[in-house]
Amino acid sequence: MTRKFPHVSSPITIGRTTFRNRIFSAPMGGTDITNDGCIGPKSTAFYELRAKGGAAAVTVSELMVHSQTDGSHAYHLDESILNSLAAATYTADAIRRHGAIPSLELSHSGQFAGTYMTDKSRQHGLCQWGPSEGMRPDGVPVKALTQEQIDDIVKAYGHAAGLAKRAGFEMVMIHGGHGWLINQFLSPLFNHRSDSYGGSLENRVRFAIEVLQSVRAAVGPFFPIEFRMSGAEFTEGGYDLEEGIQIAQAIEAYADIIHVSAGTYQKTFGITHPSMFEAHGRNVYLAAAIKKHVSKPVATIGGLTDPAMMEDIIASGKADIVYMARQLLADPETPQKIMEGRDADIVHCLRCFTCMAERASTATRRCTVNPLIGRELDGTEIQPAPVKKKVLVAGAGPGGLYAAYTAARRGHQVILCEKESEVGGILKSEQAIPFKREMYELGKTYERLARQAGVEIRLNTEVTPAYAAKEKPQALIIAAGSRPLVPPIKGLDGDNVIIVNQYYKEKAKVGNHVIVFGGGLAGCECAIHLGQEGKEVELIEIRPTLAPDANIRHRPLLLAQIEKYVHVHTSYKGLAVTPEGVLCEDPQGQRVLVPGDTVICALGQRSRTDVVEALQDSAPFVRVIGDAAKVSTITNAVYWGYWAALDI
Known part of the structure; x- marks a missing residue:
């Protein structure tokens, strides 16, 4: 057949290993690391799902090689740990049986040991080791590794690699980026040694080369070794791309793939993992520059979701993987x-950081748009319903769309009704904000998948008790969503006021001096967008903090954007809206006018409980999901919708 994306779809051979395409699954931490560092069954299923989906290689992350100097709660591979080798073997098997090459990331946290611990107080109690003695920004002391310790860590990398090969892994990735130990040696930001491991680039790269040599001795000549590095650190005191090229040149004789990422720990989270405020593929240029100076295959990463972009990366020679x-x-x-x-048909990542925030909060995984993630052992295949039923879904927001899609895949007759002329629910409001465009497009993708599955979608159709009585569904899923919260504040119904959900329809009415009334997540993101458009933006919030409803990974990046583009007024109580702005009570109890010619009302949402109450007896099986049940997140709406459909 003729491939639409021939370059990215073509195989590549590294050593004596052939990978079925150029699309590799990057390291992602598991979901159930046992107390002694074994790969739990949920993690095995987590990695297997990417192998089933067609990735050429799946990298298990992250195995810490030297527990004596790295107390991180992550994977370990050690014959002395009962089930350690067996768990790794089962995981490699689960990946390989679907045609993907299993790879294991070998790592050491260095002075950031304990990063993955949910209890951060325990992290601070660990002994932290790095290239140099000093103090971390959070006040934790760091001890310099001795020559004896360095030698032992180098040996440990080789030992772990040998065990990985025995377990059935067919590639290893040496993590030399992102501020972890190898990167700490490479970086002048961390490395202040005066011996043969510090000072010149030749010295700073010595530890990485010794690790690679140790691994090669353990796995043999044709076993692929991948070296992951930051092409540049993007922080004061770190190395830049020019030195990144020199590092790649220094290690390429010892590695089979040079994997170019970016940034360093804590300082560049939104660059290392490009946020919605960054361009897709924003780090590809680093790999492209390095590829010009090395002969080994180069891999790139960084917010890649578009097949056309990936095809161009390979076709134009920016990277090989x-x-x-x-x-x-x-x-x-x-x-x-x-x-x-x-x-x-691809469901695109929203770059909302739900996945990473959930791991930091609960040591599990979730995905906003995919209810399977972190729950793969609950089943990843849709099973036909033993009895086919007529299912009515009220509301075509993300939860309703996914519920309808899932029910149809089970063989039910599904009718999805939406009272407006377009599906998507609250997602429609995101189309006017460029960095959230993918949320709007999610509704279109879900609609396409639902129609393909056989869902009948009826637009401009509201489900009322009479309508439900006429249709006589055997199951009803109520996904009626929420409505904007508009409190009885004088002037909030004025001509200069736009409800945030309606901004995409009334964008032309917005003046050059805008007040966003409400500093939750929706208000903050709208304020950032308006500031990026060049408008003067005031943000009023009654609470002392902004965006408490944002997740812990997205919120710091959001607040950084707020600082760049918005004038903030926290602990301000809005009293009245006037043509000149919003009259407020400030933290000192004084009345002040926050000036502006347009007011965006972003004071929250309220569940459509009236719709729920009216429809609750309209079918034998009734399930309420999404904002109709509780004003929450897209994540919950999709997850609840998926399981509602499975329960029918």
Whole structure:
């Protein structure tokens, strides 16, 4: 067949290992690390899903090689740990049986040991080791590794690699980026040694080379070794791209793939994992520059979701391999869909950081757009319903769309009704904000998948008790969503006021001096967008903090954008809206006018409980999901919708 994306779909051979395409699954931490560092069964299923979806290689992350100096709660591979080797073997098997090459990331946290611990107080109690003695920014002391310790760590990398090969892994990735130990040696930001491991680049790269040599001795000549590095650190005191090129040149004789990422720990989170405020592929240029100076295959990563962009990266010679992480949570079948030319069916990552925030909060995984993630052992295949039923879904927001899609895949007759002329629910409001455009497009993708599954979608159709009585469904899923909260504040119904959900329809009415009334997530993101457009933006919030409803990974990046573009007024109580602005009570109890010619009302949402109460007796099986049940997140709406459909 003729491939729509021939370059990214073509195989590549490294050593004596052939990978079925150029799309690799990047390291992502597991979901159930045992107390002694074994790969739990949920993690095995987590990695297997990406192999089933068509990725050429799946990298298990992250195995810490030297527990004596790295107390991170992550994977370990040690014959002395009962089940350690067996768990690794089962995981490699689960990946390989679907045609993907299993790879294991070998790492050491260095002075950031304990990063993955949910209890951060324990992290501060660990002994932290790094290239140099000093103090971390958070006040934790760091001890310099001795020569004896360095030698032991180098040996440990080789030992772990040998065990990985024995377990059935067919590639290893040496993590030399992102501020972890090898990067700490490479970087002048961390490395202040005066011996043979510090000072010149030749000295700073010595530890990385010794690690690579140790691994090569353990795995043999044809076993692929990948070295992951930051092409540049993007922080004061770190190295730049010019030195990144020199590092790549220094290590290429010892590695088979040079994997170019970016940034360093804590300082560049939104660059290392490009946020919605960054361009897709924003780090590709680093790999492209390095590829010009090395002969080994180069891999790139960084917010890649678009098959056309990935095809261009390979076709134009910017890189030989493309890596994805979050996109393969959003849609594990992305590689297979690319191979088959079904790019329109790909569910795209929103770059909302739900996945990473959940791991930090609960040590599990979730994905906003994919309810399977972190729950793979609950089943990843849709099973036909033993009894086919007529299912009515009220509301075509994200939860309703996914519920309808899932029910149809089970063989039910599904009718999805939407009272407006377009599906998407609250997602429609995101189309006017460029960095959130993918949320709007999610509704279109879900609609396409639902129609393909056989869902009948009826637009401009509201489900009322009379309508339900006429249709006589055997199951009803109520996904009626929420309505904007508009409190009885004088002037809030004025001509100069726009409800944030309606901004996409009334954008032309917005003046040059805008007040966003409400500093939750929706208000903050709208304020950032308006500031990026060049408008003067005031943000009023009654609470002392902004965006408490944003997740812990997205919120710091959001607040950084707020600082760049918005004038903030926290602990301000809005009293009245006037043509000149919003009259407020400030923290000192004084009345002040926050000036502006347009007011965007972003004071929250309220569940459509009236719709729920009216419809609750309209079918034998009734389930309420999404904002109709509780004003919450897209994540919950999709997850609840999926399971509502499975329960019918």
